[in-house]
Amino acid sequence: MDLDTVRTFVTAADAGRFQEAAAELAVSQQAVSKRIAALERDLGVRLFTRTPRGAELTIDGQAFLPHARELLRVAERAVASVRTGRRPLRVDVIASRGAASGLMRGFHRAYPEIELDVVMLLDIETAVTAIRSGAIDASFRAVAAPDRPLPEDIESVRVLDEPLQLLTGPAHALASARSVTLAQLAGHRIWMPGIVPRSEWAAYYDDLVAEFGLTIEATGPNFGSDALLDTIADTPALATFMGGQTRLVWPAGHGLRRIPITDPTPVYPHSLLWHRDNPHPALTTLRAHLTATAGDHDEAGTWTPSWVFPR
Known part of the structure; x- marks a missing residue:
């Protein structure tokens, strides 16, 4: 099986659009389509369904995706076994539009000579296993x-406290506010589909709800950020939380508002994890860069759960 076709499949599955996958892989959209078609012929199944919103995985595509990721991890470990210290630094940022991705872009601007391989792993257990196996750094x-x-x-080091913001549509009761307090949010419906049970962010929002009496609803299927933004724009009764450094783009007609939260400001703590015996020289550079650029933690007027380390 051609690993380039497998890598193209995984990239397209993560991006949700062949055009975005082509840009990430630095190839033409036609090349992406040809590689996917070749892989589908080899497997004898359809992996994607083309829709107006992009490319969606079929049931067979969903079944193949974790195995495809494992194929790429095995291949990376094979290459790393003969290129120790010379391979790209492989870092998991969870999602392409989140704060961690922004931190890595900043690192890349500061050290463009360091080759990077950025991946997105949703589950912390998967990430820790990948760190311990050497699949990621x-x-x-x-x-x-x-x-x-x-x-x-x-090992870990806390590198960013990201303030949460309230995101509302133009007709929401708080849409005109320059800022809102957590007390003002009590009684308002905060909609956050896709919160994964036992995930770090589920634990974070559980504590936020318990401490400040908020109402967070995780009901309904998670159709991604575009569907979330569409719903928030059209539904006056709903708002959602968004990280202050989360990069999302929406149509101007949506009229969405990003509103700072105060008294206190809930901040989401981002830390970098790595294996204590990892010898990659660029990992030391990354840790030093993030430590130097990190702000203060647990500042007055902010809130994090009691289990966050360090305090």
Whole structure:
């Protein structure tokens, strides 16, 4: 099986659009389509369905995706076994539009000579396993979630406290506010589909709800950020939380508002995780860069859960 076709499939699955996959892979959209078609012929199944919103995985595509990721991880480990210290620094940023991705873009601007391989792993257990196996060099996570301490061979450093903002549509009751307090949000419906049970962010929002009496609804299927933004824009009764450094783009007609939250400001803690015995020289450079650019933690007027480390 051609690994280029497998890598193209995984990239397209993550991007949701062949055009975005082509840009990430630095090839033409036609090349992406040809590679996907070749892989589908080899497997004898359809992997994607083309829709007006992009490319969606079929059931067969969903079944093949975790195996495709594993194929690429095995291939990377094989290459790394003969190129120790010379391979790209492989870092998990969880999602392409989040704060961790922005931190890595800043690192790349500061050190353009360091070759990077950025991946997106949703689950912390998957990320920690990948760090311990050498499949990745580092991962951005909230450390540490309750009752799930990190293994002793995994190190961490807190690198960013990201303030949460309230995102509303133009007809929401708070849309005209220059800022809102957590107390003002009590009684308002905060809609956040896709919160994964036992994930770090689920633990974070559970504590936020418990401490400030908020109402967060995670009901309904998670159709992604575009569908979330469409719904928030059209539904006056709903708002959502968004990280202050999350980069999302929406149509001007949506009229969405990003409103700072105060008294206190909830901040989401981002930490970098790595294996204590990882010898990659660029990992030391990354850690030093993030430590130098990190702001203060637990500033007055901010809130994080009690389990966040360090305090």
